[in-house]
Amino acid sequence: MNLQKRNEGCSLMVDGCRGGWPPRVFSAFSLTTIIQQFSTYLAVMTMLAGSGCAMNRKKLNQNLAFPKQPYADGITHSDDVLDELGPPLEISALPHGYVFMYESLDVLEFQLGFSLPIPVINWFKFVVAQADYDHHVQIYQFDDEHRLIASGGEDTHFDLGNSTAVQPILTVEAMFDTSSVENEVVSFVEWPAFCLLPLPQTLNRAQSIDTGTAGLEQRGTAPFVGQRSLEMHK
Amino acid sequence: MERKKSLKQWSMAVLLMGGIMLSAGCANWDGYAGVANEWRSPDVPEWKPGVTTASDVTAVLGPPSQLIALHDETVFYYMREGKDGKSLLLIIWNTGTQTTEYDRAMFFFDKKSILRKYCYSPEALPYESAEEK
Known part of the structure; x- marks a missing residue:
């Protein structure tokens, strides 16, 4: 033996x-x-x-232009901003002027999966995932005479968090709901859809920051605070 | 008997390897939304601030994606969204990237609907006429 x-x-x-x-x-x-x-x-x-790993990447408006020289409050005309940066991704009227917003986004999700060589269990994989995104935003506020009142820009790195899951062995799919930051900058094809929204959102439509007449909102802003809290999101 | 068993193991292994290889693959996709980017047409007329009217603009570019009311001006906002994605699935290593770009044009009109200012985005998508769209 x-x-x-x-x-x-x-x-x-x-x-x-x-x-x-x-x-x-x-x-x-x-x-x-x-x-x-x-x-x-x-x-x-x-x-x-x-076992294996997966990487999902989503880039929005990555070729956004940056101002070569900082703009001067009270001097820079809105035409100068438009000539250099092009049309903003969002524009809104304000009580004594208007505001432009430019944004870009880079979302990255990384997954690491492994399986165990045990009958039946080996048809599933255990996945650990991590996601984050880089957000660039520039805001320019102008008065009624088209002069710059205030401006600001920021590059921010956000951590979307970590996650674990058990999936069928040949599944590759995103584990993070990034729709809150990926939604189209301007929902230009959804104008009539507000009629079908829940009642609190429809009632808030007149003051909503989606309409371009009551202000702007950065991507990823939670809808539970500020103006949108009136829409009673769950 | 042992040889038969080995042959069976061999067949199973080949089937398994074939299954894994068949599961690998790649994909790409693209898609567009919004209005046709007629402002990128080589035939687009020269817009003249102080002369061109809102009617001239809509006659060439069609209805804007958004019509925004400022206090003493009206903005015609044209936007076309283009998505382009690629993914590679090698089972052990999988990767996917999706890029979204916005081609934009903006026209500011005064109270008499005369053009005051217009501009195009530095980012441009390939021109596609309304007929092709």
Whole structure:
């Protein structure tokens, strides 16, 4: 029994271990061993195939222009901003003027998955995921004479958090709901849709910051605070 | 008997490897939303502030994506959204990227609907006429 185990452990040199020379590596016995080893190798590969990582990236308006020189309050005309940066992604009227907003976004999600070589369980993988995004925003407020009143810009890195899940082994899908930051900058095809919204949102429409007459909102802002709290989001 | 067993293992392994290879793949996609970006047409007329009217603009570009009321001005805002995505699925390593760009044009009109200012975005999508759209 011990001898047999030792022979199996000799692998390719099995005939050499028996004392034969030159070793007959292609004998029926060694071929069986090769097949067994290859099967083991395939099993390991299968386990590896059940493991893996995935990277999802979403970029919005990455080629946004930046001002070459800082603009001066009270001097810079809105035409200067439009000439350099182009049309803003959002514009809103204000009581004594108007405001432009430029935004860009880069969302990155990374997943690491692995499976266990246990029957039935090996059809599922355990996934650990992490996501974050870079957000760039510039805001320019003008008076009725088209002169810059205030401006501000910021590059911010946000962590969307970590997550774990169990998925079918061949599933690759995002684990983070990034719709709050990915929504179109201007919902230009959704104007009539407000009639179908829940009643608090429809009633808030006149003052809503989506209409372009009552202010602006940055991406990713939670709808539970400020003006949108009137819409009673759950 | 042992050889038969090995053959069965071998067949299973080949099937498994084939399944894994068949599961690998790649994809790409693109999509557009919004109005046709007629302002990128080579035939677009020269807009002249103080002369061009709102009617001239809509005659060429069609209805704007948004019509925004400022206090003493009206803004015609044209926007076309373009999405372009690619993904590679190699089972062990999977990656996907989606890029969204906005091609924009903006026209400011005074109370008499005369053009005061217009501008296009530095970012541009390939021109596609309303007929092609």
